Amino acid sequence: MTQPPHPGPHGSLAAPDVRGDVIDHGEHLSIRGDWVLGHYARLKADTDRFLADRQGQRKAGDLSELGRVDTAGAALIAELLGPDALAQLADQAPDLAEEKRALLHAVAATLANRSEPQRSTTNPIVAILMAAGQRTEQLFELLRLLLGFIGQTLAALAYNLPRPSRWRVTSFVAAVQDTGLNALPIVALLTFLVGAVVAFLGATVLEDFGATIYTVNLVAFSFLREFGVLLAAILLAGRTASSFTAHIGAMKVNEELDAIRTLGLNPIDLLVLPRVLAMMVSLPILTFVGMISGMVGGAAVCALALDISPSQFIAILERDIALKHLLVGLGKAPIFAFLIAVIGCLEGFKVSGSAQSVGEHTTSSVVQSIFMVILLDSIAALLFMEMGW
Template sequence: MALTFRGDWTLAHYSALNRLVDAAKSKDIDSDQLDVSQLGRVDTAGASLLVKLVGAGKLIAAVENSDLAREQRALITTVASAMKTEQQPTPKINPILAFVASTGEKVSNIAHLAWLLAGFIGETLTTLFLVLPRPRRWRVTSFVAAVHDTGLNALPIVALLTFLVGAVVAFLGATVLQDFGATIYTVNLVAFSFLREFGVLLAAILLAGRTASSFTAHIGAMKVNEELDAIRTLGLNPVELLVVPRVLAMMVTLPVLTFVGMISGMIGGAVVCAITLEIPLSQYMAIVERDIGLTHFLVGIGKAPVFAFLIAVIGCLEGFKVSGSAQSVGEHTTSSVVQSIFMVILLDSIAALFFMEMGW
């Protein structure tokens, strides 16, 4: 059956044309018997109806052999090609192969991230060792500003959070140990947990969420605004200018915040012990002094600079990876928080196993 198209195929006539297309769609159409030479005006809506009626391949063949205006041929061919791509059936994928491929892709991405992080750590350490022996190249103002932002401003939230967690740990310890008549050991539980783990872990996680995201957003915004390119154009090293002061500031402030977290957590436990267990502060301090060795404090405080270095490096690296849009800034800010918290918990687990095997 030959089919001739004539008149205007535009959005204004879309409803009427669509009904005609639906009525004629079931008929067998031969691509050699399509006549499009009498078409009037055609827009994308009309071209989509033509494709719907005769198919993309048949329409493209008919248009190429017609004497339509060049603009009309180009419009119809473009719409038909786009719809032909959309209409291609999705190939069936073996779910097992898809799972294996997805797992391999994720492992490859993790390996790539680890490789980038290792390279950036090496670049940061190299720059740090080059700058430290040269006081004239120290960025004192940036360092002090970073210390104020990462340390002083974070002090209240760290103290409050660790105080509350210390109270919760004391409540839990008292509840469990009461069945054994050993509530006095709640003091040991609180002091031991905060000196070795909770003090540094809570402070590091808070800084990972608060400070690493700030570093990423700041450096990412600078990259979006092409300020990093301007820094390089001036002959300055962005790592020296932006990363080193932040890394040093974090390595100074996190041990201080860790110490504050330890003290606040133990104070929270002491308050609970005094209220619910009737253990006075003097007895609480005497138990801590008698049973809790200095090694536990050194183990906890010794992990703080390592966590601080990793958090700062990850936050800065994600900022440098921003591609140049506001969406990219948000994505990498989220990624920096997730990676920082993951690395902190992973290293803390490894350190706990190591110190346990060493008997420290």
């Protein structure tokens, strides 16, 4: 790796090349010349070749002939000698400049603290339990943040509702149009199709018992109590919660939230409350539309396949279906709407400042919203069943 003298550009004998090299003296290595970024490619190739020849074995070093050195060169010297040996050698070199000594110490400490990948020897059962514990801890942390944000939202709502001058009417109306009116066609279409499917499947099963007339009861019960609110909530969780997260997350990436706080405004009052209130208004309306559309789809199947006329369908609804089933379904809608909106806004505030983070938290908001909606709906179904509602 030595570089002999060579003629200069005018034929005179020039000084040796300042590119760094290493001389093997048997018991130790002599580090010479300039180890800087400009020579990094050649120095890296020489270092790799030297370590390959020595099969990765490291020897003691001598830094007395070391010229200029920067971070890239110091990293190569640490790779050649070892981080610990480099730090010790830098202390023992009397002629080494203080700035070079500090640089070599910093690079050696950084490389020594860098953890190298190790093969895991953990018992698989222990690894599964550790992973489960970490997931549980993350879940509790998520619930803690969600409860805290719900508390902040409720406190802001209680403070602003008695003060009409603080109401954001324009933002509220725009959010109602986005979350309610624009979602109306897809909710109506989806619930109509699901109602038709439920009626068809119910008729197919009940036909074996000669009880196809009860298809009307099946469709009415399922949509008034469960499907109407559940389908509307899941659609809004995928459509609107993700929109809330992406909007607020993009504002955080662009530092607009910091600008809002600098102006003395509260982002919760400005961004969260209009969305939460709009969702609590929109979801009950969409739920009612979903109930009607689902029963219309069931009535269409009954009229086409079971010879149950629409007038007979409505008569059975009036006779057998109590008003409490409609109220149970509509009563769950504001709670679901509040949770969907809060989760969507919270995930937007949790964005860390990159486009990737926006995408991750948008996905997380949809998953969390749908999970919470289904979980609460299951709990409510068990509770109402036990109460005889």
